[in-house]
Amino acid sequence: MPPSANEPLPGQSKPLSTWRQHSSIPTGAGSAEALPPHQQGTAGGETWVYPSEQMFYDAMRRKGWQPSEDDMAAVVAIHNAVNERAWREILRWEEAHGSAAACGGPRLLKFRGRPQEYSPKARLLNLLGYKLPFDRHDWIVDRCGEEVRYVIDFYNAAPHPDMPVAMHLDVRPALDSFGSLRDRLRMQWGWVASGRWARE
Template identity: 55%
Template sequence: AMNPANSMPLQPNQRRAPGQKEELPTFRQVSSIPKAGTDETWVYPSQQMFYNSLVRKNKADDVTEKDMAAVVTTHNAVNEGTWARLLQWEQAYGRLFPESSKDEPRLLHFRGRPHDLSPKARLKKLLGYGQPFDRHDWTVDRGGREMRYVIDFYYDDAASESNRWPFSIDVRPALDSPT
């Protein structure tokens, strides 16, 4: 069974995947992202859980166990950067609607949508720009009011070649999300 809040198994799978050659760490890093409905923060998947997820989704063909430390570190950093950008929107929202922004924003749930282009990504693609390698929708609980954000993740080859952060994160409120 899957957890609807994060599309991961309800019981985290920390066992070795079929055909896995090397043991992977099962330690899970705690994020800074507040979890809605609790006083806790979200917890990132372990290297083993991440590898198992790639295997489950048939995306493990071009990765090895040795790649997992870098992959998970990058995944976690990208999510922290995404949350920081999302909070910038939340601060702007708080200035516009102070009566409904008294509570700290907390991440209620998120959903990966790698095969669904957002309207903005579709427009950029039509204009000749590259398309994102992933998309997420994150829903934030703002004191009982939900706000959905669309996140497009782009890979920047030029930045990577010059040893800069190779990812671009485009975070914005969903057009159909209530304020």
């Protein structure tokens, strides 16, 4: 999003909020400097800041969508909640490495949306009859000075009466190293041993 993205667009039917919510996701060393000012974290670069309703609307219009101004509050709320959930999933993986005690916890250095680049796991599941994810992100996390890439596949889930918009997030470290492979095997074994697979 360019720095001017927090301004109303020509033809917009009503003004939208330019307030931006601070996330709980810590920025990593150098991550703020790598971003334009509107995407930097709090003063001191401590946490990432989510786009405002106006910024989200502007971005969707630039991509060729025709969003409704009336939907933006809900769209931004869902976006922010999903990102917080993704971060909690990453923290579950990171617990095994003790980085919280050793160096203040993992931090998000940067991220990239890759909606048309399906991960090998998503392609394999698709061959087995599952739907492809509607989006994919790669998040680069600073683990005590080591950069670890996480893949997040976003799937539509069955809605419930109390949750009309439901998503399933498949969050895991990318297979960029033996350590990541070991983490994934250990997490998978824990899931099988716990019996959660039989309840899900």
